[in-house]
Amino acid sequence: MDTSPQPKSVPKSSHIKIVALETVIPDDIMPGLLLLRIHTDNGLIGHGETYYAPHAVAALIHDWMGRRLLGSDPLSIENHWRFLYERASAFGGRGAELRALSAIDLALWDILGQALQCPVWQLLGGKAREKVRVYNSSGGPTYGRRAGEARDQGWPGHGDMGKPGPLEDNWASNFAAGDLAEELLSEGYTAMKFWTFDRAYHQYGPHFLPWTAVKECIRPMEEVRSRVGDRMEILLDGHGFFQLPAALRIAEAMRDLKPLWLEDVLRVDNVDTLSDFRQKAGVPVAVSEMLPTREEYRLVLEKRAADYVMIDPTWVGGISETRRLAELAQVYNIPATMHDCTGPLTLFAGLHVATAVPNVVFQESVRAHIRTFYSSLIDTNVMIENGFALPPEGPGLGTRLLPSLFAPEHNGYRISR
Numbered sequence: 548m549d550t551s552p553q554p555k556s557v558p559k560s561s562h563i564k565i566v567a568l569e570t571v572i573p574d575d576i577m578p579g580l581l582l583l584r585i586h587t588d589n590g591l592i593g594h595g596e597t598y599y600a601p602h603a604v605a606a607l608i609h610d611w612m613g614r615r616l617l618g619s620d621p622l623s624i625e626n627h628w629r630f631l632y633e634r635a636s637a638f639g640g641r642g643a644e645l646r647a648l649s650a651i652d653l654a655l656w657d658i659l660g661q662a663l664q665c666p667v668w669q670l671l672g673g674k675a676r677e678k679v680r681v682y683n684s685s686g687g688p689t690y691g692r693r694a695g696e697a698r699d700q701g702w703p704g705h706g707d708m709g710k711p712g713p714l715e716d717n718w719a720s721n722f723a724a725g726d727l728a729e730e731l732l733s734e735g736y737t738a739m740k741f742w743t744f745d746r747a748y749h750q751y752g753p754h755f756l757p758w759t760a761v762k763e764c765i766r767p768m769e770e771v772r773s774r775v776g777d778r779m780e781i782l783l784d785g786h787g788f789f790q791l792p793a794a795l796r797i798a799e800a801m802r803d804l805k806p807l808w809l810e811d812v813l814r815v816d817n818v819d820t821l822s823d824f825r826q827k828a829g830v831p832v833a834v835s836e837m838l839p840t841r842e843e844y845r846l847v848l849e850k851r852a853a854d855y856v857m858i859d860p861t862w863v864g865g866i867s868e869t870r871r872l873a874e875l876a877q878v879y880n881i882p883a884t885m886h887d888c889t890g891p892l893t894l895f896a897g898l899h900v901a902t903a904v905p906n907v908v909f910q911e912s913v914r915a916h917i918r919t920f921y922s923s924l925i926d927t928n929v930m931i932e933n934g935f936a937l938p939p940e941g942p943g944l945g946t947r948l949l950p951s952l953f954a955p956e957h958n959g960y961r962i963s964r
Contacts, residue, residue: 561622563587563662568613570605571952572959576923577692579700580890581605581646582948585654587621591661593654594948597646597861598691598889599703605961607647613963616651621658628652628867641839645864652865653896653944660943667896667945668938671870671903678935679901679910682738682782683731685720686888686913692920704745704786714915717742724767725774735933738780738807738909743767744797748788753814756793761800768804781805785812787837791820798828808833808855818843821852833857836886840864844872848879855908859886860896869900877906884909891921894929895944902938910936924948 567586572578581601585593597604612631619627628648635644660667668674687709691701709718719727720741731739743764747756768781783806785797794813801809810833813824825832831854834847840863847853856876860869873883883906885897894912901907912931921928927946930937939945953960
């Protein structure tokens with residue numbers, strides 16, 4: 548007889564239980580996205596998502612994490628979080644495991660909010676602010692979406708340049724930055740993020756950037772300063788492409804532009820080098836949605852390697868962990884900022900945390916995503932007015948994934964009961 552401890556201890560603190568887990572990959576819309584619905588026996592449905600390697604995430608949810616969740620109480624959010632995190636960390640789970648946990652965590656918070664008929668930000672302690680300051684990131688309508696008929700999600704940070712046209716902010720930030728800045732200011736945005744060094748990386752690699760390339764990449768930001776002065780905050784994202792010598796050259800070139808921050812111009816896999824870069828950069832540094840766990844964030848804070856910490860709610864462990872990380876940063880007097888360049892529930896999750904946690908200073912947004920395809924995924928879109936996002940009003944996350952997405956014939960559809 549097997550007397551070893553059983554791996555599943557199901558909490559029973561409420562009368563509700565989980566009866567089904569449902570996932571789908573909307574590869575005709577955004578092929579890197581994994582959408583999740585958690586069904587309960589009283590008819591509540593929680594919604595979650597994460598991004599990158601969606602088939603691996605779906606396998607973890609159905610083949611492994613579902614053993615814990617099915618039949619259990621969805622309102623025991625922290626109990627589930629600790630169990631799944633500790634089991635995953637036992638074999639080093641920091642990638643797909645954390646993304647799967649993130650999607651589940653969002654869905655459980657969504658269920659709790661629906662059960663209590665209040666938004667998640669209320670459950671997190673109520674409003675710390677009436678609206679959340681956003682900035683516009685330079686993704687265009689096709690960034691992270693279908694790459695031709697192959698339905699290829701692409702590589703992280705390797706988005707296309709776009710083309711001239713409405714909301715083609717990646718193209719415009721490279722080739723018509725002054726016009727874009729004026730357009731954004733007219734809509735109320737006062738901060739914009741550039742990705743202009745991506746093309747230099749693709750041409751020269753991570754080690755060395757000639758001054759001619761550096762000057763070419765900062766020219767759009769110089770155009771913004773010339774056109775609109777200091778009315779527009781400038782942010783630069785390097786997508787973690789560069790090593791220290793190239794990153795220092797970028798920082799030197801950026802100083803006169805007085806950027807709000809440089810984000811991930813240096814790879815984030817060595818905290819001591821990040822700290823060295825921050826001390827030498829001469830401009831504020833943001834680090835980074837690329838960090839997987841609380842321990843990495845703690846080291847960045849302890850080593851004084853960042854002026855801002857950026858958090859992606861659907862990569863680090865959901866709303867639960869995002870809130871903990873934002874408050875951890877406050878201990879060091881380092882503000883937190885929310886990442887989003889993927890799906891709509893990531894943005895909604897960030898807004899809930901930003902509404903409730905005083906230490907969050909910015910929410911990233913991609914207006915091209917919000918205005919082109921988010922309505923193909925959710926029933927209630929985010930509201931942005933004069934450079935601020937309004938807190939979601941509905942119960943739970945305040946939006947729902949469209950039921951039509953979860954058709955059994957859809958590619959990648961799976962259900963566990």
